[in-house]
Amino acid sequence: MHPVVRWFHQLGSPPYFERFAARWAPIAYIAGLLVMAYGLYGALFVVPADYQQGDSFRILYIHVPSAWMSMAAFALMALYAAIALIWRIKLCEILAMACAPVGAAFTLITLATGSIWGKPMWGTWWDWDPRLTTELILLFLYLGVIGLYNAIDDRRNASRAAGLLAIVGVALLPVIHYSVTWWNSLHQGQTIRLFGQSHMDPSMLPPLWAMVIGTHLWFVGSLLARARADNLRRESGKDWVAKLAEPRA
């Protein structure tokens, strides 16, 4: 058997996944933290203030990576859910449900930083800018998936039902985005493009890429940690969990 296939197959057994996640989650967290530290340092101190927005544009360095992460996490969740539904792989069910809280956290960051960044621009905390509205609805989709997962008692049914909702959600997401953009153009004409691709001079890019990579690494760490918790919860009856829980006398 091809080593990668064997590895993936091995990962399917809960005790092996427990050891794998316990080892790799902290590593991914720390790596993410380091890369983000570099990115934040660059964002806050190295990059010159913007002539028009002053320092407030530095919020871009956490807003944009979080926005991309919230979309990527939802797509990944739907992908895991599809695999879990079609091939009934328990590991993918756990990973799909582990994506939801992390994705919701990044969506929350995107919304909060977006509204804080918009305050000096629009004078209000909230503007029905198409992208912010889509992000808000994305948060509702995340909360829907998490709510459904916790509402059903049987863990496997819950993850498959919530997985199906994630797939329906990811199919409708572009439609929601398009409809909100169309709606905006109908009512307010073109507000100033807050997040328009204003000309980014090259010196501003490295911290942005560092932040993007950092958030992705952090995402992997958080995903593994949450999957580990859910895995333990599902296997709580088995004796390998009891042995693991034994206080190391």
Added chain:
Amino acid sequence: MIWSAAKALMIRDLRLLWRRRGDALQPALFALLVVVLFALALGGEAQALAKVAAAVLWLAVLLAGLLALDTLFRGDADDGSLEQWLLAPVPLSWLVLVRTFMHWATTALPLLVATPFLAELLHLPHDQLPVLLASLALGTPLLSLLGAVVAALTVGMRRSGILIALLALPLYVPILVFGAGSVAAAAQGLDPVGALLLLGAGLVLALVLAPLAAAAAIRIALD
């Protein structure tokens, strides 16, 4: 076989509706109440109401449909009929489609019939009425189909009232936007056909995909 099963299901639903004809008017009454509340909240003055009439009517119909969603599969799941549907020699998605059509016909259709009357209450300008009815005619089946998927997802649970709303409303956003938007576009003199065609496209897609998703959800829920 397909048509006999569909006929049997339709006759059954019509008989059930006739036995419970007292409840058949509930969605229409609910929509009327929502309209009255909006009118009171907005001060009942004609100009103010006319501006938001289409949006209020769309919201009233959408919320009435949402409330009726819970009864879509719950009755059949509780008395064991849903299990027999799974064992029928007819695809489950076909039965779900027929059931959703009957549910739409018994809840949303009365609302469509009542809309002109409700529109009068809100002083809706008469030229907007045709576009509103067209958008509702295309939008409400779409709402029922997407709602069927959400109802199927939550059929296995006891207390799922609010959860259905939390799951369904984000999915309803595009339908509400294009529905109310088409009337708003018509009001501004723009051509509403674009939005209506998009609603039609969504309806055609949902007619095929939603029953499949709902059938899969029912299998998961009864698992």
Added chain:
Amino acid sequence: MSYQNYVIAAYCVFAAVMLWDFIAPRLQVRQQLRAARLRATRVGKNRPNEFPLSRE
């Protein structure tokens, strides 16, 4: 014009949510292990006994 405090506010929100995202799973894992430890000791307690029940 520097909007300094907006930047600080945004970064505080970022740090707070990331911190929660770091702590939540660790709490869950610890809670699961504690529950498993409890279950392990509970199994030992009630042995199925055979002697007749009486209610004088």
Added chain:
Amino acid sequence: MSEFEPTHPPLLSARGLAFARNAQPVFGPLDFSVDAGEALLVQGDNGAGKTTLLRVLAGLLHADAGEVSIDGRAATASLRSRAVSYMGHLPALKSDLTALENLDFLCGLHGRRRGQLPGNAMAIVGLAGYEDTLVRQLSAGQKRRLSLARLWLAPSPLWLLDEPYANLDLDGINLVNRMVQAHLRDGGAALLTTHGAYAAPPVRTRMLVLGRAMANA
């Protein structure tokens, strides 16, 4: 009269069938088969997984391991829908409809065995005269008899009966036995779960006792 003439392969057979819920094994790997003209009595105390086994065979639940074959062929949804009639704890009857209306719907859904009319099926199960009463007004035993009438009208050769004797009086138990006997004579098969308290129907029967599932199967 049934479409499945008694061919060589067993009407229903299961190999290595296992099911677990939330990582707790419900029943261990099972191997059994039922031939046409035969009944399989599944016995076991509460929680042994009898109902779960029947729901797996009916295709309502997805087994974790092993496979089920009908008439020698792997059990697919379409094959099951033609071959299997499942009667669970829930009566699958609409309480707002009359007895006859319920039978009309269920026959429309599952198809009806040639030469059988809802009217005389109700007479057979002892509900003559109740055609127009609402199911809501029937007692639990009478609802069970109405489900048996639906079973009698179903064209499928394999009956999966989950505790068919529940809520039935002595005459009802006798009725179930007579129906199973007649069904088996027609080349059908039946799989019944009981608590073992009732006499098995006087036909060729096999036993399958579900013990406590092994802890770590």
